[in-house]
Amino acid sequence: MDQASRRGFFIMSQKDFVLCLKLLLFLLVVSQFGTDGRQQWPVPYRRFDSRPDVDSYCEALYPFCPTGDPDGRIPFMKDGDIISIYRLQTPVWEWKYGDLLGKLHVMHDAVGFSSLDTGTNYTMEWYELFQLGNCTFPHLRPEMKAPFWCNQGAACFFEGIDDLHWSQNGTLEKIGEISGSQFNDLAQWVQDDNRTGIYYETWTVLSDPSPNATAWFESYDCSQFVHRTYRKLTELGAKLSSRSQTNYTKIYLYSGEPTFLGNDSDIFGQPALKNVATDIRKFYYSFRPHQSFAELAVSLLEAFRDVVFDKSFYLYYNFEYWHLPMKPPYMQITYEEVPLP
Incomplete structure (x- = not known):
């Protein structure tokens, strides 16, 4: 045995090195495609090991979860406590526009809890850290080639249920009960889910409006968090039921099969893709924030031309671009029934 082998080193031949490179390339491709080599639809939402720090450029107009625990902790319940579960729903921006968006069925969803032992109520919801517009469209910063996204979403848990807020134009309904022990298990799941699911996704993208349509991309928003929570509660043994129809807002885009374009470095760091990079920046320019009324009117016409006449939309999903x-x-906003699990 030579000296390198005795140290535990492995000297790879050129042929083996090339084979390893091919295997690595295959694994990278398979991460986007199914085992049969075809693209997996819908594209799986990417999970992360931890939540990244917030870039100082991103600043919320209204602070995220102002009355919740700064570290995201959820109170511990006694095992024998009885926790009531409430379905909460209200029009988006109801505090500012009243029921205006409710008439368009644009609703925000949450879950409420009440402890029999202490009489304390709690609200749990999942929403954008930097408001909906920043999660749906990027900023075009002159000093940066790629569009800059302020896109994070997270769970917020705080004491109290604003009965008037949820019931006046929406829903506040008890749908079940769990024990304190089951609630503590749910709390651990919420914190794990919150740590790994870090960004908001507004759009659900389908091939067409039919019941048998192919889903290209699924949204990841407040209602999806509520659905995941209900499923977890059912796994933990809760029996959920509602006296009213359980409808939820969905915002759909309709397209043919999407084309994968790449991430920021692929598109904005490659001279060969300069035209694609230009088209993406031009597309998002119509949706830039802080526009005057006149600029907004022009931008809406440009966006209409891109989507309807040019039949083109650039979607940012999993920190990658798709056409x-x-x-x-x-596009369509619907208010569909999703039964309790």
């Missing part, structure tokens, strides 16, 4: 070949009816 959507849009098709009628292009």
Whole structure:
């Protein structure tokens, strides 16, 4: 045995090195595709090991979860406590516009809890750290080639249920009970889910409006968090039921099969993709924040032209860009029933 082998080193031949490179490339491709080599639809939402720090450029107009625990902790319940579960729903921005968006069925969803032992109520919801617009469209910063995204979403847990807020134009309904022990297990799941699911996704992208449509991308928003919570509660043994129809807001885009374009370095760091990079920046320019009324009117016309006439939409999903070949009816906001599990 030579000296390198005695130290535990492995000297690779050129042929083996090339084979390893091919294997690495295959694994990278398979991470985007199914085992049969075809693209997996819907594209799986990417999870992360931990939540990244917030860039100082991103600043919320309204602070995120102002009355919740700064470290995201959820109170511990006694094992024998009885915890009531409430379904909460209200129009988006109801505090500012009243029921206006409720008439369009644009609703925000949350879950409420009440401890029999202490009589304390709690609200749990998942929403954007930097408001919806920043999670849906990026900023175009002159000093940066790639669009800059302020996109994070997170769970917020705080004491109290604002009965009037949830019930006046929406829903506040008890749907079940769990023990304190089951609640503590749910709390651990919420913290794990919150740590690994870090960004908000507004759009659900389908091939067409039919019941058998292919889902290209799934949204990741407040209602999806509520659905995941209900499923987890059911796994923990809760029996959930509602006297009213359990409808939820969905915002759909309709397109043919999407084309994968790449991440920031792929697109904005490669001279060969300069035209694609230009098209993406031009597309998002129509959705830039802080526009005057006149600028907004022009931007809406440009966005309409891109989506309807040019049948083009650039989607940012899993920190990667996809091109959507849009098709009628292009976009739709629905209020669909999703039964309790």
